[in-house]
Amino acid sequence: MSRTASRALLILLLAAATSPVEAAGVREFVSSDWSTQIVRFFTLQDASVRFALIGSVLLGLSCGLLGSFIVVRKMALMGDALSHAVLPGVAIGFLWNMTKDPLAILIGATIAGLLGTFLVSAISRTTRLKEDAALGLVLATFFAIGICLVTMIQRLPTGNKSGLDKFLFGQAAALSAEDITLMAIVTSIAVVMVVAFYKELLASSFDPGFSRSIGLPTRWIHHGLMLLLTASVVIALQAVGVVLVSAMLITPASAAYLLTDRLHRLVVMAAAFGVGAGMAGAFLSFVGPSLPTGPLMVIGASALFSAAFLFGPRHGVVARWLLRRRGAARTQRENTLKSMFHVMEATQFRTEGVTLHDLAIRRRETIDDAQRLGRDLVRHGLATLSGDALYFTPSGRKRAGEIVRNHRLWELYLTQSANIAADHVHEDAEKIEHILGESVVRDLERRLGYATFDPHGRAIPSARTIHGGDARREGGNGSGK
């Protein structure tokens, strides 16, 4: 927190000291009418729109692609440090010939970035400090130096300083044709390298020790990745800004991480998300209120992440919630089946059906509740309702027997094998009965010597009675998870 706060303070100071850092939108570079702006954006009439869009696509692609690897290598903070560490390099690159020459800035920034990462590893290797402290230290120092240099440059009387202030918050519309060329080159190199060395990147990210044991040059792979990362941070700098560029590395890759279990898909998805976020940022900045592109891109990426977090098919919050709810509903149905079984057991199975009245008494609920539960069983084909009595369907009868058997087997197992007192085991069995699979049940039965009575003296339904003579036939069916 304090790092973010101090960073914000530095930016404020800079803004106060120099001409204010104007949050200029792309719109200021062209005329302003809301609906025609959208048309202009999509028809790509203006060179500045074309450059902004192409630039956003390129930076989104390279950041998403390389960001995947820093996320799976748990180096996400390194991206943050790197993006701040390049700022003095940007300033020195500018000072080289007092103009915004993209190549000089790229070289300067790359050197600064690599120096920063080198210092981080040197500090964590040679002192007692761990990497997090080293990262924070180097990041803040380099950023402070960078802010001072940029401020000094803007006070210089000579030189074409236009666009240098954009390095803080980013402005896609400030991209020139040369910038775009450089971005295209860096992005192409990144794509080619990742495709060519995918297998090495995969192995060394997952298991560096094993990778070295099979002769992969893990150290060079790391350095190569850092070099590409630095280059892609630098090309993204003008459009996204120093402050937020690390988000373009981390956020698309993190969103993809929530959606897939395979690295190659993660990489492709992250690149696509990066492109999407980049384009969204450029578009919003063009048609919307005068805002810098960087924050808009990052908000776009964060929106994608939020969507993945909430609606991801497997790891998403909604999916997990639905799964839990479905599980809870199934447990409730199974408990109803069990109650029906108990009612019938009390009459030694002399009656066929169970009246809602008996069910309600058994469950200590109202008739209305019993009716609601009964209808739920009917909906799922586990029972039929005729008049005021519920009748098992074959599958309902089978599942009811399984649940009761699971419950009693588990109680018996706990009392016999785990030496837990008979009056302590019911609560546990209430949960376990719903999740025991058939194979575990077979094992329990074997271990318990095919016992026929539970610790409370009640009969344990056998496989024969549950499955109607043939235990194998429907074996896998009811053994839900």
Next chain:
Amino acid sequence: MSDPYAPLEIHDLTVAYHKKPVLWGVDLVIEPGRLIGIVGPNGAGKSTLIKACMGLLPLQSGWVKFFGESFHKMARRVGYVPQRESVDWDFPVNVMDVVLMGRYGRLGVLRRPSKADRSVARACLEKVHLLPYANRQIANLSGGQQQRVFLARALAQEADIYFMDEPFAGVDAATEAAIIAVLRELRDMGKTLLVVHHDLPTARQYFDDLLLLNMNVVAFGKTADVFTAELLQKTYGGRLTILSEVAQALGAHGASR
């Protein structure tokens, strides 16, 4: 095995962390076709020894030769099972991806695993009874299954000498039996296996030879010759818990005779 050279020769190996030596002057010559257990107390340098052999740690002094050559030249003939805890099992790969990594050392740069590599990987998964799990994400496996994934990856290396770092740590009985069966099969094929192991009673059953290690080689030889109260006490430095464990192991052995 027509190699004129020993699979592994270690001469005067010293390894240090931050200038503090953890292994001193280790000399060893390992014969082919042996299943060797490396045992010793915590911090004895067991993992350090195998990592240093493969050049994963810098050597303070000494040299290591595989089949008469440096590790670098012979890396393809060396298989490795790292400790299970050394990787992040949430990593986005499935079982097949991991096992295929065993083939990477044989593939050149820029080459992808071929169909033949995939069928080798499948055969290795079959050996450790994990073929049905080939497409499963590795986080959704039990600890024993994860350990067997690592073993399958090492099998896919088709190496001649294997280093295994605690392959039996925290696995279920079924996995332990499956692993030891695979290790014995490899040994019978003439391969050499060095296995870091921490459980003394089973060490005695499992291994042909034992390397008793505590910063240096306390003893190395046939299990029957080396597994003595005296040498174990020397290795473990008279720590009581270990001694009682040893006494129990010796007692159990005596009873079974």
